[in-house]
Amino acid sequence: MLKKRLLFPAIQRLGVCAGTLAMLTLGTALLNGCGERSAAGPGESAGVLSDQRVQRGRNLFAANCAACHGAGGEGQPDWHISKPDGTLPAPPLNGDGHTWHHADGFLYRVVDEGGKFQEDPRVPDFKSAMPAFGDRLGHRDIVAVLTYVKSLWGDKTRGGFSILESQAIISRNDPFPSG
DSSP states (O other), X not given: OOOOOOOOHXXXXXXXXXXXXXXXXHHHHHHTTTTOXXXXXXXXXXXXXXXXXXXXXXXXHHHHTHHHHOTTSOOOTTTTSOOTTSBOOOOOOSXXXXXXXXXXXXXXXXXXXXXXXXXXXTOTTOBOOOOOOTTTSOHHHHHHHHHHHHHTTTTOEETTEEHHHHHHHHHTTSOOOOO
């Protein structure tokens, strides 16, 4: 009996097989007007990675994120290997890392609250060095930065599926918060 191939860890933990994900992707694309993608949260105007929001996000990213994540979102070398203090280097945000498999709401919380919100005393090996930006960036700024990050993903795929579309599906259950 052939095992169904699972696409990535987040989906694997949910027990979703490749065929199910393909059906979800196709269904979502059809429901959304043949693949329109919105980076807006509840109460914000929907749009396909709007140029204006991407440009605003690019400027905010350069001023707030590029020092750690790189000018093109390439991340730091060996981003998946813990440093001596237990933190991980800044991951790539350009689609080459794992950022795309997190929902919009989760990514928003990471930027807003910093990575410490993920820390759990029951998992002492995980420490985050990601600082909080909620005191510097407003709601629309954070959404703009994340929209820019998504624009870096382009047409990258994993397991034959667009990472942008896969991330949009995951975000349905955890969208950007209301502004």
